[in-house]
Amino acid sequence: MSTPDGSSGHAHESTQHEETTEGTRDPFGIDRLSVDYDYLLYRIQDHVTSIQLSTTEICRQQNQLVEQGIIKDAIDVNIEEMHRMLQKCEELEAHFDMLDQIDGIVQAFRPRLDAIVREHRELTRSTERKI
DSSP states (O other): OOOTTSOOSHHHHHHHHHHHHHHHHOTTOHHHHHHHHHHHHHHHHHHHHHHHHHHHHHHHHHHHHHHHTHHHHHHHHHHHHHHHHHHHHHHHHHHHHHHHHHHHHHHHHHHHHHHHHHHHHHHHHHHHHHO
8 A cells, every 4th residue: 555655654554553552551651741741851941041041141241230330330329328318317316406405404494484483473463562
């Protein structure tokens, strides 16, 4: 029996025979599962390698930028800005400390002022009574 490609057709019959024989040798498909598993591990390893190469390239580029000073200048500017902000915070803290001291002085003088006001009223009343 001849096929359109000129072969006798025996190759197709032998492939079917091998699949049937393989099916009887591996009825649960363990060999196929093993091949699929190995392929999956290969793909995972390939993907991890790809990620590793990308990460290495990004790190190399960032390092190059730092070495060129592009990022260093930005970092220096940010550090300087933070120093200015800290200085302003310290100034504000000093002003709040002064306000606390003024409040303490006011609290200390309040009873004294109240006593002076009472004495003044008493003196004013007593001088009015004498007049």
